[in-house]
Amino acid sequence: MLDSSKSRPPVSRTFSVLLVIAIVLAALNLRPAVTSLGALLGPAIEGLQMNGFIAGIITGVPPLCFALLGPLAPKLAGKRGPELVVMGAMGAILVGILLRSVAPETWTFLLCTALALAGIAIGNVLMPVLVNRWFPHKLGLVTGAYTTSISLGAAVVAGVAVPVNEALGGNWRVGLAAWGIPALAALVVWLIVFLGLRSQIAAKNAGLKREASTQTPVGPMSKNATAWWVAVFFGMQASVAYIFMGWAPKIFTDLGVNPASAGVLLAIIMGVGVPLAFVMPSLASRFPHQGPLVIINGVAGMIAIAGMLTIPVQGAYLWAVLLGVCGSNFPLALTMIGLKSRTAAGVAKLSAFGQSVGYLLAIPGPFAVGALHEVTQSWTPSIWLLGTLIVLQTVTGMMAGRPRYVEGEHRIEIH
Template sequence: MKPFPRALLLLGLILAAINLRPGITSLAPLIERIAEELALSRSLISLTTALPVLCMGLLAPFAPRLAMRLGLERTIALCLAVIAVALLLRAVGHASVILIGSAVLLGAAIAVAGPLLSGFIKRHFAGRMGSVVGWYSLSMAIGGAGGAVLTIPATQWLANDWTYGLAIWALPAVVGLLLWLFLPNRVEAESEEGGTGLPWRQPRAWLISAFFAIQAGLFYALATWAVARYNEAGLSLMHSNSLFSVSMLMGLPSSFLLPWLAQRFKNRYLLLVGCGLLSSISLAMITFQPTVLPELWAVTIGFGLGGSFALSLVLPLYEAGSPLAVSRWTAMMLCMGYSIACLTPVLTGLARDLAGNYQLPFMVLTGLAVLMTVLAWMMRRGPKSACS
């Protein structure tokens, strides 16, 4: 096969990654308004976040099988097409059925794309995985931050109609799709190591999956309810939105910097512990003293969770030797992780409805951050393959 320019391969990876989060994070700034206009309870409106995450978990194991049938690159292109369609549906989303249905489509596409993008990195960038994962996670952070920061201005620009503010995020998906249609496609032969299934019998796979589940659960709970928590504590809605935007933006430097540091100094597990501690302290302050230095804790929670996510993406790359095997490790991590993580936004909203305030559910989130730190410490005896 004729060599394809590495720069275009990296650009394709970046464009695909940018589209994995805006469909979810764009809902957070508008969630209270949508709930009021559609007369939905907080636990029901949280399904717009929970269902994509559930799909991302349940459908991730099918990603390697689709790649074997269609080819890795064409399958990712198909996922971008589905993301675009799901987001365009939100332009007519003045109904809970359309809003929740688009969330399911979105989650299905992200579920398949995630593991395959890890395999794509292993195939084309095996010699510099740390730096490329940095670009990958940075791009996801940009997409997530963009959804959080730009959705309100976009909504105001588009006749103050929240359906258009959500649907505009189909545009980057269409741009990404156009490039991926031109990338060379290759179908993997099923002769690689690791067999045909996921690594269910590998203890480290379970440990990595548990860590990923907690950090993802914390991210999606905050993406859904952080603005409401700040607002309940007495901060204005504009101030609350700005704090959420800051936390999303802080995922940008940590998403790029920490994978690079992990590769450079071979210390990814120590960095995971540091991110866990930072997240635990930040969540404790948001829980118990949300009006004390809120900008500081918005910065640190964004940096800690952004770094945890970026570093967790690196882990499967060093556990398997081939693109399809890496996809299987990643599929298990995403399957277990997102299947559990999808519960946190719903349970947080339900606990808020039952308790009458957000402090109790945020206390539980703080405890989960501490547990995440413990798991990172347990993983410090890494796999035999070292960072390269």
């Protein structure tokens, strides 16, 4: 874990609280631009006269953008500082959301969505960096706060986007634009933080540069064994999460659950993850090896998969709860990013590498599940695939959870 106490100038209690609020608000904005569009995709497709191919691109592009744009974050933060870059990311999310709500045609809509996704990608990577930078001795607590906020931002917006749209008159453009309000709030708070902490931020940047000049440079993450385990673990858990977010209602419905209950099951899967997103980082930071937590989550997921294969309808609510427990590997993976590095540079590099590679690995999962069902006309092979992914995330998570750091001797030598 990063220890930056020497380079951390004193911050008043008021601004410490404000920093936590700013981090939480930023985290709340890392999913609404995606989930609000998913909820209102039907009206948007009709209004813009999109074809099925373009609609497919929109639904599949978020993880691709996260993977491709995330690596820019450490470079930008190294030059300007993560606080200013996160403030810019909130601005990009705000402008992207507002501009796409008035986009006159499909490609403009896509470009504006990509702008919002770029801000989200930067925010994804820099959240662990900010937590380690300002709260290295409260890593679990503050990480829990922001991962809970990410989960809330996804779950709440998915549930209320349609009612909010209807309350605003039923115009999908207004319904999408409304989610710029949280981004505006985050931008204002980050502006206050940046202006109020200018001297501390400047002193911290100078201190970290001095430390960096005396430390052994962090090597490329692509040659680092710990970084690869973290990245693959992140990818496997993200793949399972995207599969269930996209396919769970359809799978349960086809297995015999009525459609209304199938929607409730998805809400349970996502809802169970909200309190666990707060608890898991605190637990993870207390253990030198996070493997036992990974095993608990993996066992919960495998029991759910076994249940879906044998008694899917009768135990559906139990399986949903267990899948929600399994989904707490997301905050656990984010916490590992902060725990597996001793330096600010290490956290930034590991966050960018782990999330970028992870999101790339997650992309094929939802498509593979759909393709297997299309070919076999049965959900059984797809559920077996899910079970395989849960086993893989458990194995890779155990390896990632070992007491190792990306700095040091644990390198993969490539000749």
